[in-house]
Amino acid sequence: MLDIQFIRDNKESVTKATFDKGFDGSVVDKIIEVDIERRKLIGEVEAIRAKKNKLGRDQIEEGRALKIELKTIEENLNIVTNTFNDLMLKVPNPSAPDVKVGKEEDNEVIKQVGKPKEFSFPVRDHLDLGLLTGTIDMPNGTKVAQSGFYYIKGDGALLEFALMQYAMMKLAKKGFTPVITPNVANEKSVIGCGFQARSDKERQIYHIEGEDLDLIGTAEITLVGQHADTTFNEFDLPLKYAGYSYCYRYEKGSYGKDVRGILRVHEFRKIEMVVFALPSESDKIHEELREIEEEIWQELEIPYQLIKQATGDLGNAASRKYDIEAWMPSQAKYREVTSTSNTTDFQARRLGIKVKIKNENHCLHTLNGTALALGRAMIAIYENYQNEDGSITIPQVLQKWMEKEVIPVK
């Protein structure tokens, strides 16, 4: 959510920024209109209340009259305020000035790191490798749950724990507080982070029937949401968390895309970085998050490219977003494995997360970034580290956590 004052003062640029992101910018005009009506009604209501407050004990009749008069105007104000709030939620966070205006195809490749390995044999994809090693079981996932769920077994499970341990230790050493978060969150936290309301047809997450609870799509929701309505001291910032959680994605509407294997699934585990930062420092910290993500892929020794998203691909909350795409030999393509966003004060304003600077409260900035999406990291490792017989060499940095060097064919 943006500051209404900011929208009033920058009507043109906010409208443009909204269109740039692929949203309907005409909402800004509507907001300005409703805001004027809203403020007019606020003025009227307050004038009557002021009158009412000045009445003495002997002016009971006058009080009764004002009470009735007030009621109708207050009802109007309620309606207008609700409309206003709904509209305000429809304005996305404008992109940062350095972000290219455009659609998905305009995303910039900033750099490519590492050379895709030349294989002397026909490469297998991660699912074939998972079958050969007995580590990825899709049929039983479907059997016990539904298509899009799966089992990770044996050394595959150990590999995931190794990845988790590796990433958590790295982040802990860098000053992030390791956290295991709830895997569900209420609607306030979900919407506050800029995700779609559950009533919205575009929603991407599961809802628990009869409860004010959704299954989280990322630990970002629980890590950011935990500090709703909190005011921090400026010296407490930056506050860095590394959260481990299950992530649930509804993925409705993406039928037919990436159906093979565990690239696009309903449930996976992820370690997510979330930082609460001073506004003046958020850009710097965004680059730090990007660097940490790159460091992880460099240490895993997997070729990747760094993408800077164009405006049309940023979504609701992000003002700037970098993705890392890892090389997937079976597809001969780079595929997304991480994403880091600076959401500036967009989430903080919705959730009432503030910082006191020089005795004044300001909305702080929130940032998030994938440390490791464990499933996708596993895919990248399987494919890039595969051997001719279908066994998988374990990346050097993970070997100590697995106490072995190879995942053998079963």
Add this chain to the structure above:
RNA sequence: GGAGGCGUCGCUUAGCUGGCCCAUAGCGGAGGAUUGCUAAUCCUCUGUGCAGGAAUGCACGCGUGAGUUCGAAUCUCACCGCCUCCGCCA
């Protein structure tokens, strides 16, 4: 799930026989004054919104929402949360 207690402006806290509350005090924080000494003392400010260039004014605010009333932090109801005890359980 049962029984009882509680929920006040960052933290602690007064008020809770309805109008004397434009909500008290302490801590923490900000600004200033003064004194040269590893600090002390004093003063002012420190919930949100609306109008205004500003001084300021007005309104809202005592978990949330509704209600009673001319008037509610204070009374009623519902909901949420916390604590204690009991039950159940990894």
